[in-house]
Amino acid sequence: MLLTAMSAAIAHRGPDEAGIHIADRAGMAHCRLAIIGLADGQQPMASADGRLHITYNGEIFNYLELRQDLESRGHHFRTKSDTEVVLHLYSDLGPACVEKLNGDFAFAIHDTQNERLFLARDRFGVRPLFYTWHRGCFYFASEIKALLAVPGIEAHLDPLALDQIFTLWAPIPPRTAFEGICELPPAHRMIVDNGAARIQRYWDLDFSDIHHDRSEDRMREETRALLEDATRIRLRADVQVGTYLSGGLDSSLIAALAKRMAPAGLSSFAVTFSDPAFDESGFQNEMADVLGTAHHTVDCNTDEIASVFPQVIRHAELPILRTGPAPLYRLSSLVRSKGIKAVLSGEGADEIFAGYDIFKEARIRRFCARQSGSQLRPHLFRRIYPYLANLKRQTPDYLAAYFGITTDCLDDPLYSHRPRLRSTAGTKLFFSEAIKKKLGDYSAADELASTLPEAFREWHPLHQAQYLETRFLLPGYILSSQGDRMAMANGIETRFPFLDHRLVEHAARVPADIKLRGLREKHLLREAMRGTIPERIAERPKQPYRAPEANAFTAKAPDYVKAAFEKTALEETGVFDVEKSTRLFKKSRLSNFTGFRDNAAFVGILSTQLWSQHFARQFRRTDETLAVPV
């Protein structure tokens, strides 16, 4: 009954089938999104001898090659699924099996012979995996709401996680927004036996081995070959795979490669905005026309963002400072309505091929710092942020001041991200005195710095910045709040060719200046893929994915927004200063100026209030009659 309740809480992740495995001292439940081995991939799946039982979310894209290798070594398979490959691989290699897997996965294997549970998560954190201990029992699940189905496990906001979110946009794993509930960090495996857990990292992004002697031509060839193969194996499925098409370089490349490899046809999906500041439909339509995809769009404006936002927070399971996940929630709903269950997407390219503005910003900051009084150099900031109207009127002195030219220490391991951390942390102005007291002198940025690998300081500044993005923001926000959680809310699996670990490891060996040539982002990728997509799209400057922020909620403030900012609601949650939050709400509704901090604070307060209403109030109960060890 408990397993059924846990499974039901995340049924949206796997609406196709459900299964349960119950042994003497453990049990597992699974809700299945059937994509490979439709007829025989039921889970939890047992090994032929009945010793091992697996519940597994995700895909192993190299499962055919692994299966061939296992068969050559005498393994016999009963199904066509990739799930069975993981079982066989584990029976051969034990915990080391994860190092062979190329895919997005979170799984648990119960070894009934030695009463051991083995859990693992993919290298970049595409698929989520949470766990907690309660009254001597170990519980795990793909989403926290399943753990909250366990009687006695309550939802309490973790103040340190709150500080991390309001500084870094996401908690630092293993911390989650829920006190006492942990996330198995990406690229980690875990063994649970004898009432204890051992956790170990099995992979990390490493920029120590830069191939300076390799020609740029060879790097281009390798990049192209790896991206093509990464896309090819991510089209493996027994159902039709579609593609997201944002209109930018990355998703256009993936769509173009996929179209060549899926001659039967390809469906593409995109979000459009009425506001031209956010909309990219011109590029999307051009790309869809060139490729001949069946193109579908969903419009997402302020009203739509406001209407889905409570559902977004229920699925994201943490406070967020941006509304970016909301359009992606609507997009996955569109995909589902067209009968497609899996889509390719371009995430990861900006991290591994140096596409983000923050990489260029850091390069300009260092350039300015070399001659800190320069009246010319700070003008470069305007060039990389043409979409930030506020910078247009700023004098060079002020630009230099905003970007910390004279104040930030060049040796700081977080140098590349300091302006973002500073401006985000400004949102903590709204914390209540009680929260401030609990936090004391805690610094989320210091904690982040303390988790960096030893070799980090030796790396090129660009590689340091890439590591910070890939290790923290990618799994903590891009792949979760904007990724898996919004897609899986509608039973959609996203696949990311750029996050094939072979491609990522290759890109990490490329010298910094070949990835970011001057201020030309993704230089290597553009050159490697020249001719794949129309020049107009290949050469367009990166447009960051953005959506309407506070104004989505203030123009026609829905009742739930007004309720969230009411004095009694703010007092009940106790996280934010009532007076300041009330004034922010008023200012956001009346003012023409809503800067980064106020926007982020508004969305952060609203999402925290919604989180609290949904989780903290709902999941505090006393009925513990269902307590069964899992």
Add this chain to the structure above:
Amino acid sequence: MPQQINADIRAFIVENFLFGDESEIPGDDASLIENDIVDSTGILEMVSFLEEHFSVEVADPEIVPENFDTIARLTAFVAGKSKAKAAAST
């Protein structure tokens, strides 16, 4: 006159950037940027406030830290502008 300007500027900062929290307001000579009081949008809010509240005109080249980065500099900037304006009208 400068005392009133100073008080009005402080009141605006408390209301608009600190959301009523007087305890967070920096000293007259402390940097508003380094203390994370204003950002790139905030400085334009300040310009708008000065123009509307004190009836002065602020040209883009005048938006520099020498005029805007502390409460004391803001006060002196507005006082100078007001004085020049008064002199011009007499």
